[in-house]
Amino acid sequence: MISTKSLSRRGFLNMGVAAGAGYLLPKTGLISPAHAATPLAPVAxxxxxxxxxxxxxxxxxxxxxxxxxxxxxxxxxxxxxxxxxxxxxxxxxxxxxxxxxxxxxxxxxxxxxxxxxxxxxxxxxxxxxxxxxxxxxxxxxxxxxxxxxxHWYPSYVAGIAAGAMSPSGKLGYVASFPVPSVYSGTNAFLMGARSVNPEATLQAIVINSWFDPQAATQAGTALIDNGCDVLFGIMDEAGYLQVAEERGAKAVMWNTDLRRYGPNAYISSIIVDxxxxxxxxxxxxxxxxxxxxxxxxPFGNGVDVDAWGESVPAEVAAKADAVKASILDGSFNPFVGELKDTKGNVKVAKGATMSEQELYHWNWSIEGVSGLDS
Amino acid sequence: MDILAGLIQTAFLAGGVLALAALGEVLAERVGVVNLGVEGLIALGAMSAVVTVVSTGSPWLGLGVALLVGLLSGMVFATATVVVRANQILCGLALTYIGTGMAATIGKPFSGTPVPETFSPLHIPVLSDLPFFGRALFSHNILIYVIFLILPLALHYMMFYTRHGLNMRAVGENPAAADAAGIPVMKMRFWYTSLGAALASGAGGYLTLTFVPSWSEGVVAGRGWIAVALVIFAGFRPINAVLAGLLFGFVTGLGFVGQARNWPVAASILSMLPYLGTMALMILPVVTWQRMRRLMAAPDGITAPYFRDQR
The missing domain is CATH 3.40.50.2300 (Response regulator)
Structure with missing residues (x-):
């Protein structure tokens, strides 16, 4: 389409415009709003x-x-x-x-x-x-x-247990890429932890992969060496759980029940179904x-927190379970302002509730999360 | 200080895979055979080690089976490239695909099972309790000492200080001349290629028996290709090869530590560090110091199949 031979300055500028327009589109959210299309024909x-x-x-x-x-x-x-x-x-x-x-x-x-x-x-x-x-x-x-x-609801609930079980208040996160799933996961987790320990912070490491046990192991080690005592992440395997088990730290996982990889370190998992x-x-x-x-x-039907690990104290589990129940019956929504980003700008006004669409497209870190917004 | 010690410790752990696989590749390339199947061999070794340990409970047996699987695959590869004299690059790529695919298929029932018994760190009296060096250097599992100390020194001595080593290098540099001098070219190429494959597969066994103690498809994640690249970077020398593996592990770890400590550098730049570092170290010495060109040069007869009647 574009040959390098005919690439004039004007052609180059046009490319920039095209790239700029392409960049804007996904930011506007849904391209076509949901509407009642004609159903597809039945199949035997x-x-x-x-x-x-x-x-x-x-x-x-x-x-x-x-x-x-x-x-x-x-x-x-x-x-x-x-x-x-x-x-x-x-x-x-x-x-x-x-x-x-x-x-x-x-x-x-x-x-x-x-x-x-x-x-x-x-x-x-x-x-x-x-x-x-x-x-x-x-x-x-x-x-x-x-x-x-x-998944932000179970992440919040798991964050409550993590905050209660982290003496240092430093949480670590093994991230894949800086994408909305990672932003909403880290933010929700830290908000949960802050509900029990207002001083808690979260440090993320981006490893540029959803599945790289070697890199996740190295990242987990670096986080623990840096003082983190509860790890969370969005990996498709158990690498950092095994590090946490070996080093006496705790970990929250994703996808499935992985407690057999680290029974002492395992707090819970964001279970998907x-x-x-x-x-x-x-x-x-x-x-x-x-x-x-x-x-x-929805939370409770497709995504949930796993049964608590054996090292989770009963009162911590009870506290987190109570919050889970109040989210499920609709009496409590954790994602209510005031929320500030890492630079201190107010992104969600006091009293405003974040919609599910906003949570799904979350693309900024709340104050206290470091390593994603640079 | 603690962070630096931790960094060096994981550099050894992570670099071990690359170092051992690179050592194997040095052996093969020194006799003139490029084996691009390292990625597949690591996968095969990693899988067979896990299968063995889950079934028998012995990590030593697991490592032994990984080495044996590598040796057998290497013999198939050597039959194709040395005896039949098929194209080494294509055979190597085929070995990568076959190895990765076979490991995924055979290993399926074993994925998601934690390895019950691994090589745990040795406690060396006095040394392991030293403040900084204890954690950085003296609290590793036994394989680390084999990979980073015993094997490279032994191979270096063999390759550069014995007649056998001289013969071996001659086969890689100029097989026709070596043949004229009465060195069994085919035999040398066949066995060193197979042995190199055994080490690459052993690197897979090392991976799942120490660093990441479970098998899942994709666990190798491209490290085999990096090992092949490191051999060139190391100038086809065993000691340099393990140092290159260690350096790569160190720089990768450095990127993560940088992120954990919030250095004011973008995460994507930090993830680039190992590759930028490798390129810089490849280019700089050769540009600045002419003699390096000769020292780091590849064996002359590399990738060329040897036909006695066409010399």
Whole structure:
């Protein structure tokens, strides 16, 4: 499209404008508002093909494993339909090729288990009779829905236990990338910890991967050496839990119950469960009721805190459980202003409640979190 | 001070994988065979070590099986590249894909199982209790001492101070001349390539038996490629190779410490450190000191298959 030969200064400036416009789009949030599209035609169960495109290996005992459990639940609920899946899809044009292959293979519904963005968008755009779901997706279409977890609530509850169990008040966080999931996770965790220890702070290390046990182990060690005594993170494996166990620190995990890797260090985990959601969406697709949704799986039904670890004192567990109950019955919302960012600017006014959309798109750190906003 | 000690300690732990794999690659490249299958070999070794230890409970046996698996895979690779004389680059890439894929498939039932018994740190009387050096240097597991002390010194002595080592290097530099001098070129290439593969696979065993004690697909995360690069960086010398591994582990750790201590440098720059550092150290000595060009040069006969009737 752009040849280097004809690249004049004007052409160069135009490229800058195009890049600038591209940068603005995602910031505006939802590109097309949710609306009632025409449902896709029903499919007989024995003719149906449901495909899953995973970011990691299903054997990771974490994120992809949880999605794989969801696929198994779909198979159990609809034994006659056909499922297929591809693991460890890279974030490259290969992803487009794989999703296109699903379509060519007569898939009626495709789940992409993490944010493939434009690599999926084009495929969905050209296959209007196939239903697509993108986890952590940000640009819905007529036939492309998005879903994610309201993981900030369990992160807040786990933060209460972490704050109570951290003598130094220094929490550590092994982050993948500075993305909204990481901002909302760190902020919610620290807010929970501050509800019991107002002096608590959180230090994050970005390792540029969702799955790199070696780097996560090194990052966990660096955090503990720097005085952190409770670690949290968003890794698909147990690397930093094993460091915490060895060094006598504590850890909160993500995705699944990982206490066998560090029974003394384990506080809890942000447990994810896509089973009910997947079964329901497949049912709607088969019945001819499917229109795209933008779902956030609620606290208690899709995302939750795990049963407390053996080293969590009973009174700490009781306190956190009480807060969990009050969030669940709607009597308490932790995400109410006044909230300041790391530079001291008031971002959420006193008394204002953050909406679920704001929490989902959270892209700044609250005061006390360091390592993400630089 | 405590932070520096911790940094050096994890540098050894993390660098061990790279150092051992790089040592194996030095052996293969010194006899003129480039083995790009290191990534796959590490995965195979890491997986087979975990499978063995989960089934038997003995880390030594796990390491032994990892080495053996590497030796066997290396013999297959050497058969293809040395005996059949297929293209080394393509065979190496194939070995990476086969190794990674086989490890993922065979290891599936074992992923998510913590390794029950690992090589735990040795406590050396007096030395381990020293204030700074105790933690940095003398509280490691036994494999660290083997990888960073015994193996490189032994290989260095063998390669540069024995007749056998001279023969070995001759095979890599000029196989035709070596052949004329009566050195068994094929035999040398075959066995050192296989032995190098065994060490690379052993690096995988080291990884899952000490540093990250569980198997999951993707646990190697590209470290095999870095080991191949470090060999060039180390000028194909065993002592330099382990030092390069250590340096890489140190600089990676430094990036994390920098983030943990909130140095006013962007996290992305800190994550770039290991690669920037490697490039700088590769380029600077060669540019500033002419003699380094010769010292760091690759063996002349590298990647070229040897046909006796075409010399």
């Amino acid at each position: 169960e024995e003719d149906a093909h449901i495909a899953f495109g995973h970011t990691g290996p299903t054997s990771d005992e974490g994120w992809t494993w949880a999605h794989d459990q969801g696929m198994k639940a779909v198979e159990a609920a609809f034994p006659k339909l056909r499922t297929s899946y591809v693991e460890s899809i890279p974030y490259s044009a290969d992803a487009t090729r794989i999703f296109r292959q699903f379509v060519a293979d007569d898939a009626n519904m495709v789940f992409a288990t993490s944010n493939y963005g434009d690599f999926l968008y084009d495929v969905a755009n050209r296959a209007p009779d196939v239903a697509f779901y993108e986890c952590d997706g940000r640009s819905p279409l007529e036939n492309l829905g998005t879903f994610y977890l309201s 896509f089973k009910d959601f997947y079964v329901e969406q497949v049912r709607r697709r088969l019945a001819g009721e499917w229109t795209p949704t933008q779902d956030l799986l």
